[in-house]
Amino acid sequence: MRRTLTKAGSLAAVSLFALALAAPAQAAQDSAAAAHPAATKAAYFEFTDGRNTFVIQLTDAAKIRQARDVINGVDTENISVMGKIVKTPASYNKPWKYTLAPSSVKFFSMATEVCDASISYVNEHLDEVGGALLPNSTWCPWQSKLTREIPAP
Known part of the structure; x- marks a missing residue:
């Protein structure tokens, strides 16, 4: 034993x-x-500036979660979209000639006036972006509001 x-x-x-x-x-x-972290599957979200709609691609899991929180009403403050403009069109964001770099996208409630412009104004003056218009290519349309998640193209 x-x-x-x-x-x-x-x-x-x-x-x-x-x-x-x-x-x-x-x-x-x-x-x-x-x-x-393993590569996060891209998610696509639409926002409006009151006149037009614009689609962004997100690849960061935390930002995707934050965007979904905005859409679901969990975050009611940071509902506007900002980021760095990429001066090339994206297939998921037609008819616009530009998009936002996914890694640069942030959600905000207040921002400086120097980065404010409408979706169509940026499109019409894209050659000026990064200079006097939207220095450093940072865009923060004050009237932007994240509205919905859309299916991947």
């Missing part, structure tokens, strides 16, 4: 030792995954 208890005790000790080593290894894997 004593030999059985010794074997059981040894087995329990080995199991606890294995668990003790596995926990930090699992924590390291979890932190590595957080530092380098």
Whole structure:
């Protein structure tokens, strides 16, 4: 009986030792995954400036979650859209000749006047963007309001 208890005790000790080593290894894997998340599937959202609609692409999971919170009424303050203009058209954002860089998109409630312009005004004066019009290509249409998520094109 004593030999059985010794074997059981040894087995329990080995199991606890294995668990003790596995926990930090699992924590390291979890932190590595957080530092380098897998590619998030792109999501597309529409906003309006009161006259026109514009589509943005988001690829960051936190920003996608934030956009969905705005649409679902969880976030009622940061409903406007800002970001860096990319002077090339995107297939998901027709008829506009530009879009926003997905990694630059943010949601805001207040911003400076220097980055405010309507969707159509930016489109009509795209060659001036980045200079006197919308310095650093930062666009923050004050009247913008995120309205809905749309299916991927």
